[in-house]
Amino acid sequence: MPNTGILDEKRVLVFTGDIYEDLELWYPKLRLEEAGAHITLAAEEAGKSYSGKHGYPCVSDAEISVMESDDFHGVICPGGFMPDKLRRIPKVLELIREFAAAGKMVAAICHGGWMPISAGVYQGVRVTGSPGIKDDLVNAGAVWEDAPVVVDRHFISSRKPDDLPEFCQAMIGFLSECG
Numbered sequence: 044m045p046n047t048g049i050l051d052e053k054r055v056l057v058f059t060g061d062i063y064e065d066l067e068l069w070y071p072k073l074r075l076e077e078a079g080a081h082i083t084l085a086a087e088e089a090g091k092s093y094s095g096k097h098g099y100p101c102v103s104d105a106e107i108s109v110m111e112s113d114d115f116h117g118v119i120c121p122g123g124f125m126p127d128k129l130r131r132i133p134k135v136l137e138l139i140r141e142f143a144a145a146g147k148m149v150a151a152i153c154h155g156g157w158m159p160i161s162a163g164v165y166q167g168v169r170v171t172g173s174p175g176i177k178d179d180l181v182n183a184g185a186v187w188e189d190a191p192v193v194v195d196r197h198f199i200s201s202r203k204p205d206d207l208p209e210f211c212q213a214m215i216g217f218l219s220e221c222g
Contacts, residue, residue, distance in 0.1 A: 050080035053218045055148075056110060057119045058135065058158065059086045059103055064123035065095035066204040067152045071119055074211040080218065085110050087132070096123045108134050112141035116221055117148025117197075117214070120155035122173065127154070130161035139164060143197070148217050150199040152210055156180055159198075169195040171202050197221075 055075055059068060072082050086093055086103035093101050107129075112118075118139060120126060129135045139162035142149050151159055156172035157179065159165050166184035171193045181187050191206035192199065192213045199217060201210035 048079045049215060049219050050075060050078040053080040053117075053221075054115045055080050055082050055117050055119060055218070056112075056115045056138070057082055057084050058107070058121065058125070058129055058155075059084045059093055059101050060125040060129055061093050062124035063093065063095050063101065063121050064125075064153060064204065065097045065099040066207060067121040067123065067155065068095070068101060068119075069099065070204075070207045071121070071150075071152075071211055071214065075214065075218075078215050078219075083110075083115070093125075107132060107138075110134070110138060112138050112145065112147065115142075115147070116218055117150060118142050119214070120149075120151040120158040122151075122153025122155045122203075124154070126157040130158045136162040146197050148197050148199060148214065148221065150201075150210070150214050152201040152206070153203050156200060160185075165198075168198050169193050170198065170200040172200055173202060 085105045085107045089106040143164040153173040160183040170185045192201045192209040
């Protein structure tokens with residue numbers, strides 16, 4: 044599929060690290076790039092190869108510690124076991140809070156919702172996510188919905204890899220309309 048240019052000039056930060064959910068990182072990355080977006084994969088170390096839950100490698104473009112939310116239009120929090128580690132990094136939480144406060148896209152799928160939970164940005168926000176973190180979402184003040192994708196203002200959330208088409212459509216739609 045050729046680059047459509049819908050998202051030309053849009054920049055999106057995607058968190059990565061060991062034991063990320065392979066499809067939940069690669070599917071959005073490739074779909075948004077096809078639409079013209081520039082994706083930056085950020086991890087604890089730049090240039091390091093991280094292994095997905097199913098063994099697919101991902102080499103980070105940048106170090107989380109030097110990322111600035113002003114340089115991006117949104118952030119994606121993929122699932123897997125990775126979010127449980129990354130949500131303990133103060134800079135990850137700071138970035139998510141900054142994206143949320145600025146009305147920029149904060150997208151999370153499956154267990155990726157752990158990062159916005161720990162950042163404290165889901166109070167009163169309609170979301171979905173893996174049923175395994177439903178209680179965590181509710182306890183964080185979110186309003187849980189069991190749906191393939193939930194969009195509440197600039198918050199986009201999804202449950203699992205099967206929901207990736209709807210998740211990506213929602214992100215592309217939001218980013219194509221944001222300034």
